[in-house]
Amino acid sequence: MLLDKSLTELLGRYRDLSIDPAEVIDEAYTQIEKHSSTLNTLITVRDKQEVLKYLKTLDPKLPLYGLPYVLKDSYATTELRTTCASKILDSYISPYDATVHQKLKDAGAILVGKGNQDAWGHGASTENSDYGMGKNPWDPTRVVGGSSGGPAAAVATGMSAFAIGEDTGGSIRNPAAWNNLSGLRVTYGLVSRYGCISYASSMDTVGPFGRSAQDIATVLSVIAGVDKYDATTVSHPVSDYLEQLSKSPKKLKIGLAPEMFGAALDSEIADNAKAFASQLEALGHELVEISLPVAEISVAAYYILAPSETSSNLSRYDGIRYGATRELFTQESMRRIMVGTYELSSGYYDAYYRQALKIRTLLIQTFERAFSLCDVILLPENPLMPPQLGELISDPLANMLADLYNTSVSLIGSPSLVIPSGFHRNGLPIGVQLVGPKFSEALLLSLGHQYQLVTNWHTRRPKL
Amino acid sequence: MKPTPLITNDDTAHLAKLASLPVSPDRMAKLNGQIEATFEYIQIIQQTDTSGLAETNQVTGLSNVTRSDVVDDSRTLTQAQALQNAKYTHNGYFVVPAILE
Numbered sequence: 001m002l003l004d005k006s007l008t009e010l011l012g013r014y015r016d017l018s019i020d021p022a023e024v025i026d027e028a029y030t031q032i033e034k035h036s037s038t039l040n041t042l043i044t045v046r047d048k049q050e051v052l053k054y055l056k057t058l059d060p061k062l063p064l065y066g067l068p069y070v071l072k073d074s075y076a077t078t079e080l081r082t083t084c085a086s087k088i089l090d091s092y093i094s095p096y097d098a099t100v101h102q103k104l105k106d107a108g109a110i111l112v113g114k115g116n117q118d119a120w121g122h123g124a125s126t127e128n129s130d131y132g133m134g135k136n137p138w139d140p141t142r143v144v145g146g147s148s149g150g151p152a153a154a155v156a157t158g159m160s161a162f163a164i165g166e167d168t169g170g171s172i173r174n175p176a177a178w179n180n181l182s183g184l185r186v187t188y189g190l191v192s193r194y195g196c197i198s199y200a201s202s203m204d205t206v207g208p209f210g211r212s213a214q215d216i217a218t219v220l221s222v223i224a225g226v227d228k229y230d231a232t233t234v235s236h237p238v239s240d241y242l243e244q245l246s247k248s249p250k251k252l253k254i255g256l257a258p259e260m261f262g263a264a265l266d267s268e269i270a271d272n273a274k275a276f277a278s279q280l281e282a283l284g285h286e287l288v289e290i291s292l293p294v295a296e297i298s299v300a301a302y303y304i305l306a307p308s309e310t311s312s313n314l315s316r317y318d319g320i321r322y323g324a325t326r327e328l329f330t331q332e333s334m335r336r337i338m339v340g341t342y343e344l345s346s347g348y349y350d351a352y353y354r355q356a357l358k359i360r361t362l363l364i365q366t367f368e369r370a371f372s373l374c375d376v377i378l379l380p381e382n383p384l385m386p387p388q389l390g391e392l393i394s395d396p397l398a399n400m401l402a403d404l405y406n407t408s409v410s411l412i413g414s415p416s417l418v419i420p421s422g423f424h425r426n427g428l429p430i431g432v433q434l435v436g437p438k439f440s441e442a443l444l445l446s447l448g449h450q451y452q453l454v455t456n457w458h459t460r461r462p463k464l
Numbered sequence: 465m466k467p468t469p470l471i472t473n474d475d476t477a478h479l480a481k482l483a484s485l486p487v488s489p490d491r492m493a494k495l496n497g498q499i500e501a502t503f504e505y506i507q508i509i510q511q512t513d514t515s516g517l518a519e520t521n522q523v524t525g526l527s528n529v530t531r532s533d534v535v536d537d538s539r540t541l542t543q544a545q546a547l548q549n550a551k552y553t554h555n556g557y558f559v560v561p562a563i564l565e
Contacts, residue, residue: 095545189524202522229539231529232522300506311483318484320560322549327486334487335498338479342471342499345482355509357519362512364520396498397505413523438523 002027003158004461006211007067007218008242010161014066021066022052024161028068028112031158035464039140040132041153042113043073044080051110062108064222069104070154070163073114074121076195077101080111084197085129086119086330088323098195099227100164100206107222112160115150119330120314121166121199123147124174124402125386127393128332135389136178137462138428142386145175148209152179155209156462162219163209168199169302170406172207176418177381177431180460182448183209184216187438188413189234191220192227200309203302203410212458213419213448217241220441236439244442245449252285252447255374257292264295264404265383272430273380276421276451280378283450290370290377294363294408301363302407303400304343304356311340335396360411367412371437376447379405379433381418385426409435417444420457429460471500 002010002024013019029048036042055066071077074084076094083089101111118128126134126149134149136142137156144153148165152175155163165172167185176183184207191206198204208219221241226233256277261270277287314337319325329337343352370377383404392398409416416435424430434444452458476496480487487495543556552559 092549095541095548096539189526228531231531232524232526234524234526297508297512300509303502303506304509315484319551320558321546324551325486326484329485331491331494331498334480334483334485334491335495335502337483337485338476338495339499339502341479341483342475342503351510352506354519355512355514357521358514358517359509359512360520360523361517362514364523394494394498396502400502400505411523 001158003161004211004459007161007215010067011065014060021055024066025051025055025068025110025112028159032113035137035157036113036159039135039137039144039153039157040116040129041134041150041157041159042070043083043085043116043131043150045113046080046111051112054110058108064104064219065108067109067161068112069109070113070115070151070160071101071111072117072148072151072165074117074166074197075101075164076197077111077114080114082114082197083131084120085117085131086328087130088317088328090324092322094195096195099192099229100223101195103223113154115148115154115163117150118147118332120197120310120333121147121168121171122310122330122332122336124170124399125392126150127389128330130330133389136386137464138179139386141388142428143389145178145386147171149175152176152181152183152209155179155181155211157464158461162215165207165209166196167205167207167410168203169306169410170403172209173381173406173416173418173433174402176209178386178429180420180429180458181209181211182213182216182420182458183207183418184220184441185409185416186220186224186441187415189232190224190236190439190441192230192233194227194229198313200306201313202305202309212452213417213445214242214245214452216417217245217445217449239442241442241445245446247446248450249443249446250284252376253288253374254280254285255288255290255370255377257290257370257377259291259293260295260379260405262295264401265380266385268424269380269382269385269430272422273378273432276432277378279451279455283454288374290373292366292370292377292408294366295404297359298363298408298411299400299404301356301359301411302403304352305411307336307340308343308353309340311337311344363408364412367414375436376444377435379435381405381431381433385424385428405433409433414438415441415444417448419448419451422457429457471496471503
């Protein structure tokens with residue numbers, strides 16, 4: 001497939017006219033037609049003729065010229081409806097574009113569809129969607145992961161060149177690992193969230209899925225930066241992330257925390273992460289032991305703060321200015337709204353919400369200590385391989401624990417790069433997380449790139 | 465430390481009312497069990513001593529982000545745009561449910 005090529009190569013071949021971007025778009029639509037409705041990957045697909053016509057209006061010198069992409073359906077777009085995978089917004093057409101979408105358009109990339117997800121970001125599987133359970137392209141009897149499952153499956157199956165997900169408590173990282181993709185949770189504040197439907201505002205982040213760390217770097221250079229429409233974006237000199245990749249990192253200290261390899265972790269995933277660590281050692285890096293006894297308490301604090309924030313954010317859906325009325329929330333969303341309502345009520349605020357905010361301070365201190373001993377922390381991504389569809393859907397605890405290794409990073413606002421690290425004996429892909437201090441994206445991407453130059457896990461595609 | 469709260473059916477019904485969620489009776493029973501299971505897990509935060517720790521509400525490091533108090537035309541919706549997604553409108557207004565009889 002043409003879409004197996006890196007974004008850098010595709011862009012180069014468009015410029016020297018050896019590949020016509022219309023052929024690549026054609027290939028993406030072939031994949032969409034073949035697989036999207038069986039895997040429940042995209043909620044809404046853009047008209048192909050409209051896309052091809054639009055391509056002709058673009059300047060070939062643009063940095064992402066002609067590249068087809070998919071957005072999670074939580075991003076406001078004027079071209080296609082924005083449902084957030086909820087029937088409440090079934091016919092919602094945004095009068096404005098999300099900043100990330102506008103930036104990608106301005107860079108010459110072309111939206112081809114909106115990806116399935118757990119409605120409102122509530123889930124880690126894409127089963128809680130009003131548009132059909134998202135299926136994993138590596139094994140369609142299993143969940144695709146989530147909540148950004150649709151955008152991940154779109155990249156894995158070649159429906160798009162890259163995709164934009166949204167990560168609150170692991171929603172990019174979990175499906176990246178389960179779809180053999182590279183995926184980046186960015187530092188809180190690096191990418192504008194204007195036009196992204198809010199789940200838990202103190203942790204929501206916008207980030208890319210790609211076929212490699214290099215592709216992620218290409219996209220990140222376009223989408224990062226301060227936005228006057230998002231007051232939480234932080235002024236930070238955005239470097240050219242792609243250029244940074246040429247400098248291979250030398251002798252980094254890679255932190256491994258034994259507490260993050262406990263009994264809850266699938267033994268094969270644990271072995272895989274350790275093999276990954278050995279590979280980094282072989283590349284000249286040093287492994288150091290650190291202490292992070294925070295996984296369980298982070299999940300608890302996350303499942304206080306996120307429902308509290310979502311109960312407030314989703315109060316706007318009253319069916320007056322837009323959307324349908326509240327009886328259309330899924331059971332999963334109702335539970336989260338009600339849990340949050342309880343935690344914020346006057347008698348319980350101190351015991352839950354305020355206590356969780358203090359635990360966040362404790363986590364920041366714990367990670368600061370860890371980063372005084374190492375440059376990058378290596379964590380497993382998912383504790384388990386993807387469950388069968390429907391297997392865990394009504395088990396709230398199992399859903400929470402899917403994010404066991406994700407939520408601490410969300411609470412402190414650090415970036416985390418997920419990259420493919422091998423395969424389970426059941427044939428499904430495994431990924432690991434590289435976590436760095438805030439704004440260390442360039443370092444994480446260059447480390448991921450260094451690994452991908454000497455391994456080829458990331459080049460494998462599902463056989464459909 | 466607070467004892468594990470027992471979430472009763474009445475509590476669940478009250479939460480649904482506070483959150484303005486119309487919940488069917490069979491769903492109410494399922495939600496009650498799930499909410500209780502969630503609270504059983506999150507009790508572990510009570511075991512951590514957080515005395516002396518400040519609260520962290522946000523992690524940007526920013527404070528008091530302001531903008532000039534002027535209309536930004538690039539972000540202003542026309543009346544038609546503002547109304548385009550409303551199910552019920554009347555003479556260019558949103559129709560809202562009556563709150564007074």
